[in-house]
Amino acid sequence: MVAPLRIALAGLGTVGAGVIRVLETNGALIARRAGRPIEIVAVSARDRSRDRGVDLSAYAWEDDMSRLAARADVDVVVELVGGADGPALALARGALAAGKGLVTANKAMIAHHGLELAQAAEDAGVALRFEAAVAGGIPVIMGLREGAAANALSRLYGILNGTCNYILTTMEHTGRDFAEVLSEAQALGYAEADPTFDIDGIDAAHKLAILAAIGFGAQIDFGAVETEGIGRLKAADFAQAAELGYVIRLIGLADCDEDADGARRLFQRVQPYLVPRGHPLAAVDGATNAVVIEGNFAGRLLFQGAGAGAGPTASAVVADLIAIARGQAGTPFSVPAAELEPVPPAGAGHRRNRAYLRFTVTDRPGVLAEISAAMRDAGVSIESLIQQGRPEEGGEVLIAMVTHEGPESAVSAALALLEGSPSLTEPPLVMRLLG
Numbered sequence: 138m139v140a141p142l143r144i145a146l147a148g149l150g151t152v153g154a155g156v157i158r159v160l161e162t163n164g165a166l167i168a169r170r171a172g173r174p175i176e177i178v179a180v181s182a183r184d185r186s187r188d189r190g191v192d193l194s195a196y197a198w199e200d201d202m203s204r205l206a207a208r209a210d211v212d213v214v215v216e217l218v219g220g221a222d223g224p225a226l227a228l229a230r231g232a233l234a235a236g237k238g239l240v241t242a243n244k245a246m247i248a249h250h251g252l253e254l255a256q257a258a259e260d261a262g263v264a265l266r267f268e269a270a271v272a273g274g275i276p277v278i279m280g281l282r283e284g285a286a287a288n289a290l291s292r293l294y295g296i297l298n299g300t301c302n303y304i305l306t307t308m309e310h311t312g313r314d315f316a317e318v319l320s321e322a323q324a325l326g327y328a329e330a331d332p333t334f335d336i337d338g339i340d341a342a343h344k345l346a347i348l349a350a351i352g353f354g355a356q357i358d359f360g361a362v363e364t365e366g367i368g369r370l371k372a373a374d375f376a377q378a379a380e381l382g383y384v385i386r387l388i389g390l391a392d393c394d395e396d397a398d399g400a401r402r403l404f405q406r407v408q409p410y411l412v413p414r415g416h417p418l419a420a421v422d423g424a425t426n427a428v429v430i431e432g433n434f435a436g437r438l439l440f441q442g443a444g445a446g447a448g449p450t451a452s453a454v455v456a457d458l459i460a461i462a463r464g465q466a467g468t469p470f471s472v473p474a475a476e477l478e479p480v481p482p483a484g485a486g487h488r489r490n491r492a493y494l495r496f497t498v499t500d501r502p503g504v505l506a507e508i509s510a511a512m513r514d515a516g517v518s519i520e521s522l523i524q525q526g527r528p529e530e531g532g533e534v535l536i537a538m539v540t541h542e543g544p545e546s547a548v549s550a551a552l553a554l555l556e557g558s559p560s561l562t563e564p565p566l567v568m569r570l571l572g
């Protein structure tokens with residue numbers, strides 16, 4: 138009989154309790170596939186008395202979760218607490234320093250400290266895996282690291298936050314405004330009481346930074362992700378997009394090109410995009426996630442599924458444990474941590490796009506001419522122009538336009554010319570069209 142893989146669980150919330158359920162329900166099948174049983178030895182959370190819907194009586198309880206890392210009867214610590222720093226990071230460092238493997242679902246911690254933790258894991262000769270940190274139950278890290286390992290990638294992009302996708306697709310289907318749909322999403326449990334991390338795009342940026350590092354062999358650079366959330370979108374934007382044949386999705390996108398001197402540059406952006414109705418990502422509805430990887434031999438690969446929730450996320454955590462039990466953990470990223478390159482960020486200015494621009498303006502003569510003049514002077518060519526609504530004299534009007542393909546720097550220059558204009562009642566909104 139092969140010795141079991143002995144694990145300790147830190148955090149018994151949505152994902153932690155989910156992991157216990159997966160191991161209880163599918164234990165025999167998992168043991169066969171892993172080549173040995175995966176056995177929970179010890180657990181920790183804040184409140185020992187809380188009913189978590191799972192039986193904890195067979196496991197040792199540690200009030201202080203850092204003690205899990207010190208236990209001689211534990212091979213792998215599973216961190217399911219959350220938070221970029223604080224107790225989760227202390228536990229992760231402690232586990233690796235003690236020669237334990239580490240599995241985590243913590244995208245914030247990996248986006249901020251992934252390189253350090255990967256180096257520590259490699260130095261200690263132990264596993265570090267974080268499949269559940271990106272897109273919940275979707276095996277996108279395995280797909281990228283193993284399945285697509287033979288490919289040079291041109292780009293990767295996707296819908297990385299289920300809360301935002303739920304809000305955007307509900308706005309699209311119902312024609313309602315952002316604030317109303319957000320409150321409903323909170324009431325239904327699709328959005329947190331404090332939804333900032335999700336709706337400001339930070340959660341998606343954490344995941345994108347991790348994927349970009351794996352996909353392009355670059356050191357994680359979360360700070361370089363150009364990040365914009367969904368909070369400024371109006372019902373009218375969805376109506377305009379629909380008229381043009383598009384839907385709106387929050388897209389995380391990364392690519393890696395060489396600059397004029399032959400040096401690699403990494404571009405990372407999270408932003409609402411207009412996605413053509415025929416594109417696979419346009420069909421991704423509700424809280425679903427999807428990631429597209431474009432490889433030079435595999436072509437376009439699409440990974441789609443539940444990006445969160447107890448079952449899907451726990452499934453990804455246990456998949457990591459199975460890989461460790463099989464002795465197939467590999468390096469945390471696609472190459473050893475010391476070989477991840479420090480790739481400087483690419484400026485957006487030279488990038489060529491078609492863009493949707495929306496202006497909220499006071500309804501008075503000459504406003505449209507002022508905007509058109511700024512576009513012309515900056516060299517932005519307008520493909521189509523829509524003026525929305527004819528409110529009472531002196532009210533607000535929305536002007537939306539789509540540009541021909543051109544450099545992003547030209548759009549920025551046009552907006553700079555309009556900055557401070559008394560005609561604009563709020564800063565213009567820019568969304569790129571996903572090409």
Ligand SMILES: NC(=O)c1ccc[n+]([C@@H]2O[C@H](COP(=O)([O-])OP(=O)(O)OC[C@H]3O[C@@H](n4cnc5c(N)ncnc54)[C@H](OP(=O)(O)O)[C@@H]3O)[C@@H](O)[C@H]2O)c1
Nearest residue numbers: 148149150151152182183184217218219242243445446450
């Ligand atoms: N939920 C998802 O769908 C999902 C999807 C992908 C990734 N993730 C990631 O998975 C991780 C866990 O998320 P979750 O949704 O399961 O969170 P959660 O439901 O809030 O659970 C967090 C757990 O950590 C425990 N905890 C917090 N601080 C602690 C401390 N100082 N010492 C000991 N235990 C502590 C809590 O204890 P008490 O229960 O006693 O309060 C709770 O059991 C996060 O990194 C999250 O980003 C979650």
